[in-house]
Amino acid sequence: MGLVIKETKEILHEILDNTGVIIIYLDINENIVFCNKKTEKITGFKHGDIIGANWLKILFRGNDNIIKQDMFKAVLDECMRHKREKDFEGVVLDSERNERIISWNLTPVMIENNQTGGSILIGHDITKIREAGNSAKSIDQTLKDILSSLKDYALYVINLNGNITYFGMGSEIMLGWNKKDIIFKHVDILHNIKDSGNNLHFILEQVRLFGKYEKETTLITKAGEAIPVILTANKFLDSAGKHSGYIFIAKDITERKKLEYQAFQAEKLSALGLLSAGMAHEINNPLLVISGRSALLMKERLSQRIKKDLDLINSQAERIQRMVDRILKFSQKTKPAFGPVGVNEAIEFILPFAQYNNLPDIKVEIKKIFEKNMRPVKGDLHQLQEVFLNLIINAYQSMPKGGVIKITTSSFRNLFALIQVKDTGQGIPGELLKDVFMPFFSTKNDGKGLGLSICHNIIENHNGSIELESQVGLGSTFTIKLPFI
Amino acid sequence: MLYKVLVVDDEAPVRDLLNDLLKREDCKVSICATGEEALELLKKDTFDVVLLDIKLPGISGLEVLKNIRDTDKNLPVIMITGFGYNEDLISKSKEFGCSGYIGKNMPVAQIITTFKQFAKSAKNG
Numbered sequence: 045m046g047l048v049i050k051e052t053k054e055i056l057h058e059i060l061d062n063t064g065v066i067i068i069y070l071d072i073n074e075n076i077v078f079c080n081k082k083t084e085k086i087t088g089f090k091h092g093d094i095i096g097a098n099w100l101k102i103l104f105r106g107n108d109n110i111i112k113q114d115m116f117k118a119v120l121d122e123c124m125r126h127k128r129e130k131d132f133e134g135v136v137l138d139s140e141r142n143e144r145i146i147s148w149n150l151t152p153v154m155i156e157n158n159q160t161g162g163s164i165l166i167g168h169d170i171t172k173i174r175e176a177g178n179s180a181k182s183i184d185q186t187l188k189d190i191l192s193s194l195k196d197y198a199l200y201v202i203n204l205n206g207n208i209t210y211f212g213m214g215s216e217i218m219l220g221w222n223k224k225d226i227i228f229k230h231v232d233i234l235h236n237i238k239d240s241g242n243n244l245h246f247i248l249e250q251v252r253l254f255g256k257y258e259k260e261t262t263l264i265t266k267a268g269e270a271i272p273v274i275l276t277a278n279k280f281l282d283s284a285g286k287h288s289g290y291i292f293i294a295k296d297i298t299e300r301k302k303l304e305y306q307a308f309q310a311e312k313l314s315a316l317g318l319l320s321a322g323m324a325h326e327i328n329n330p331l332l333v334i335s336g337r338s339a340l341l342m343k344e345r346l347s348q349r350i351k352k353d354l355d356l357i358n359s360q361a362e363r364i365q366r367m368v369d370r371i372l373k374f375s376q377k378t379k380p381a382f383g384p385v386g387v388n389e390a391i392e393f394i395l396p397f398a399q400y401n402n403l404p405d406i407k408v409e410i411k412k413i414f415e416k417n418m419r420p421v422k423g424d425l426h427q428l429q430e431v432f433l434n435l436i437i438n439a440y441q442s443m444p445k446g447g448v449i450k451i452t453t454s455s456f457r458n459l460f461a462l463i464q465v466k467d468t469g470q471g472i473p474g475e476l477l478k479d480v481f482m483p484f485f486s487t488k489n490d491g492k493g494l495g496l497s498i499c500h501n502i503i504e505n506h507n508g509s510i511e512l513e514s515q516v517g518l519g520s521t522f523t524i525k526l527p528f529i
Numbered sequence: 530m531l532y533k534v535l536v537v538d539d540e541a542p543v544r545d546l547l548n549d550l551l552k553r554e555d556c557k558v559s560i561c562a563t564g565e566e567a568l569e570l571l572k573k574d575t576f577d578v579v580l581l582d583i584k585l586p587g588i589s590g591l592e593v594l595k596n597i598r599d600t601d602k603n604l605p606v607i608m609i610t611g612f613g614y615n616e617d618l619i620s621k622s623k624e625f626g627c628s629g630y631i632g633k634n635m636p637v638a639q640i641i642t643t644f645k646q647f648a649k650s651a652k653n654g
Contacts, residue, residue, distance in 0.1 A: 321612065325584065328611035328633045332640075333542040339637045340549060362636070369634055372613045 066146065066167035069153070074099050074120065077162065086146075086169050088139030099165075103136040112136075123150040124160045133170070145171045196296045198263070198273075201280050202231045203289040206244050218296055220266035231292075236262045236270055247277050251290060255279075263294055272301045306509075309481065309500075317501075320371045327368050335361040370498075384420035384529045385428055387453050387461050394433040407446040415454045421461045421526040427502045428526075431510075434495045435465040435522050442469030442520060460508075461528060466521040472514040480512055531555045532577040532648055537567040537593065538609070539585050543633070547580060547609075550641055564588035568596055576604070578648045580631075583610040583618060591621055598626045605651030607631060607644060 060067055061081040069078040076099050084091050087103070094102055100120075104113035116134060123130040130150040135143050146167040155161035198219055199212035208231055211223045219234060226233070231244060250257035257277040262270040273294040280291040338357045346354070395410065421428075439449045447468035456462045472480060481500040503510040507527055514520035534556045538544040541562070548558045559574070561567050564585050571579070579597070583590035594606050605628040612618055613632035622630055629647025631640055 324613065324634075325611040328613065329540050329543050332611075332633045332637070333546050336546040336550060336637045340546075340553070343553075365634055365636075369613065372615075372634070 064168075066165065066169070068099065068165040068167070069162060070099055070120075070165065071162045072124070072160065074117070076102075083167075086138065086144060086167070087136070105137060105141075119148075120150060120163060123163060124152050127152050127154065127158075127160060143171075144169055145174045198294040198296075199292070200231070200234070201289055201291045204287075206231050208234075209289060215294075218265075218271065218294070219263060234263050236264050248290065251277050251279060260297070272297050305478070312482075324368045324372045327364065331361055331364055331368070335365070381424050382422050383425070385423040385425050386418075386420050387428075387463055387526070388414045388418060390425060390429050391432050391451060391453070391463075394429045395436070406440070406444065408440055408443060409448045411448060411450045413450065413452045418453060418455055418461060419458075419528045421506075421508075422529040423506050423526060424502075428506070431499045431502050431524070432463070432465075434499050435524075438495060438522075439465055439467035439469065439520075442467050442471075447519070455528075456525065459528065460525040463524040463526070464521055466519060468519040471516040471519055472512070473516050474514075477512060477514060481510070530557050531645075533557045533575070534559070535567060535570060535574075535576045535579045536560045537562075537564065537579065537585070537590070538582040539563065543582075550637065551580075551644075554641060554645065564590065564593040564596075567593055571597065571604075577652065578628075578644075579604065579606045580644065581606055581608055583608055583612070583622070591625055594622065594625045594627055602626070605629075605648055607647045607651075609633060609640075 063080065063082060066083045066086055067078075067080040068076060068083055071077050075096055076094050079091060079094060081091075083089075083094075087094075089102065100113050100117055104116065112135065119130055119132055129152075131148065132150075133145065133147050135145055138144055147170050148168075149166040151164045151166070152160045153162045153164060196214070196218075197212075198215035198217075199210075200208055200215050201210035203209050207228050208226055209228070211221065211226050215221070216223060221234075235244060235247075247257045255278075257275070259275055261273060261275050263273050263275070264270055273296055275292060275294045277290050277292050279287055280289040282288040335358055338354045338361070342351065342354050342358075391412075391414075436449065436451070443449075450464070450466040452462075452464040452466070454462045481496050500510055503524055503526070509525045511523045512520060513523070531554055532551075534551055536544055536547045536551070536558055538547065538560075539562050544560050544562065548560050551558050559570060559576070561570055565587055567579070567581070581590045581593055585593070588596075590608060590610075594608065597604060597606055606626070607629040608618075608622045608627045609631045610618060611633045613634040615632075619630050628651035629643070631643050631647075633640070635643065
C-alpha cells in the first residue's frame with residue numbers, strides 16, 4: 045500500500061513538473077508554498093529562491109508595477125472571499141524583466157470549516173499566441189486601411205465562373221455599386237463589353253498567356269456612365285495556393301484623360317488658328333479686289349439691272365468678309381492686356397447688348413446671383429466681355445420659346461472666380477458636348493460655330509477654364525473659372 | 530494733286546485696284562511689286578506717302594519700313610495687310626515707325642478714308 049502511495053506521489057510530481065502550465069500553491073498571505081518546474085522555466089526564477097517568498101512582490105517588481113500588483117491582488121482576494129474560481133489574463137515580468145502574458149486560473153483551497161487556506165494558481169503562457177494574434181490583427185487592419193483609402197482604385201475579385209466574390213471599398217466609390225448588390229453578379233456588368241478588348245474571355249486568355257492583363261479601357265458604373273481606367277487582371281490564389289479566380293485592379297484616369305483632352309484640344313485649336321490666319325489672308329486680297337472693283341463700277345453710268353447685280357456682288361462679298369473677320373479674330377492668339385477686371389461689372393455692362401440681340405417677342409427672364417465685393421480677376425476687360433456676351437447670347441438662342449437665364453458669380457477658395465451661365469433651353473446631347481468648343485461646330489441652323497471656340501480661346505489665354513454641362517430638354521450650364529488677380 | 534503715293538503690293542489685282550482708287554482721289558500713284566523695287570524707287574524719286582503691304586516676297590513690308598526709317602524719319606509710311614486687325618503686326622509696325630495701319634478687310638470706302646487720315650496727320654505731324 046505504502047509503495048502504491050509513494051508511486052502516486054511520484055506520479056503526481058511527474059505530472060506537475062511535466063505539465064505545460066505554471067502551477068503554484070499560495071498560502072493566504074500570497075507566499076509561495078509550492079511551484080512546479082514550468083514555473084521556474086517560464087518565470088526564470090529558481091525554485092529555491094521563490095519558495096516562501098511573496099508571489100506578487102516577485103512578479104510585480106518595481107514602482108511601475110504597483111498597479112498591476114494591486115489588480116492581481118484584487119482578483120486573488122475576490123477569489124478567496126467568494127470562494128470560487130476566477131479566470132483572467134495578465135502581464136507579469138520574468139527574471140529578466142521580459143513581459144509574459146499569462147492566462148490565469150485561480151482556485152481557492154478550502155480547508156476545515158469552509159475556510160480558505162490558500163489558492164492554487166494555474167498559469168498558461170500565451171505570450172506567443174497573443175503576439176502572433178496581434179500581428180495578424182494588425183496586418184488585417186492595415187490591409188483594410190489600405191483598401192479603404194484607395195479612392196482612385198477599384199479592387200474586385202471574381203471566381204472562376206466570372207462572378208464577383210469581392211468588391212473592395214474603392215470599387216463602391218468609383219463604380220457606384222453597393223457591395224451587397226453586386227456580389228455574385230457576373231463581372232460583365234462592370235466591363236464595357238462593347239469594347240472588344242474588355243470582354244472577359246479575352247482578358248482571361250491574356251492572363252493565361254502572359255500571366256497578367258493590363259489595358260486602358262472603361263468600366264461601367266451603376267448609373268451606366270463609362271469611366272476611363274487602367275485595368276489590370278491577375279490570377280487570384282487562395283491561402284492554400286489554389287487558383288480560385290481573378291483579381292482586378294482599376295485605376296480611375298478621368299482627370300488625366302481630361303487634361304490630355306484639353307491639351308489635345310488646345311493643340312488642335314492652335315493649328316487651326318494658324319491655318320485660318322493664312323486662309324483669311326488669302327481670301328482678303330481677292331475679296332478686296334471684288335468689292336473694290338464693284339464699288340468703282342458703281343460710280344459709272346450703268347443700267348439699273350447692272351447696278352442691282354453689282355449691289356448683290358458687293359453684299360455677298362461683305363458677307364464673306366464678315367465670316368473671314370470672325371475667323372481672323374478666332375485665329376489671333378494675341379496677348380490680352382491684363383488688368384484687374386470686376387466680373388460682376390463686366391457682365392452688367394454687356395447685358396443690354398445681349399438683350400438687344402434677342403427678339404422682342406421671346407420672354408426671357410434674367411436672374412443674377414452675384415457675389416458682392418468679389419475680388420477682381422486678372423484679365424482683359426474687352427475679351428472677357430466678349431466671352432460673357434457670347435455665352436448669354438448663346439443662352440438666349442437656345443430658348444426660342446423663352447425661359448430663364450441664371451447668371452451666378454462666386455469665389456472658389458479665394459483662388460478663382462466662378463461664373464456660371466445657366467439656361468433652361470433645349471440642351472445639347474451628351475455625344476456632342478466634347479465638340480462644342482471646336483470651331484465651326486454649331487447646333488443652330490444659322491450658327492457659324494465660332495462663338496464658343498473664341499470663348500474657349502480667350503479663357504485659355506487667361507489661364508482659366510470653361511466647361512459645359514448639358515441635359516437635353518433641361519438646359520445647359522457654362523462654368524468659367526478665372527484666377528483672381 | 531493730293532499726294533504722290535508709292536503703292537507696294539505683290540498681288541497685281543490689289544495693286545491695280547489701289548492705284549485706281551487713289552487716282553480717283555486725285556493722287557499721283559507709282560506702283561511696284563516687291564520691297565526691293567520699292568527701296569530702289571525711293572532712292573530715285575521722292576514721294577509724299579508709301580502704302581506698303583506687309584506680306585511680300587523677298588524682304589517683308591516690315592523690313593522695308595525699317596530700311597526707310599534708317600534714312601528717313603519723316604516719310605509717311607502706311608502699312609496695309611490681308612491679315613486684318615492683328616495686334617502683333619500693329620505693334621511691330623508701330624515699333625518700326627509706321628504712320629498708320631490699314632486692314633484689307635475694311636470696306637473699300639473706309640480704306641480710302643483711313644489712308645487719307647493717316648497721310649494727312651503724318652504730313653502735318
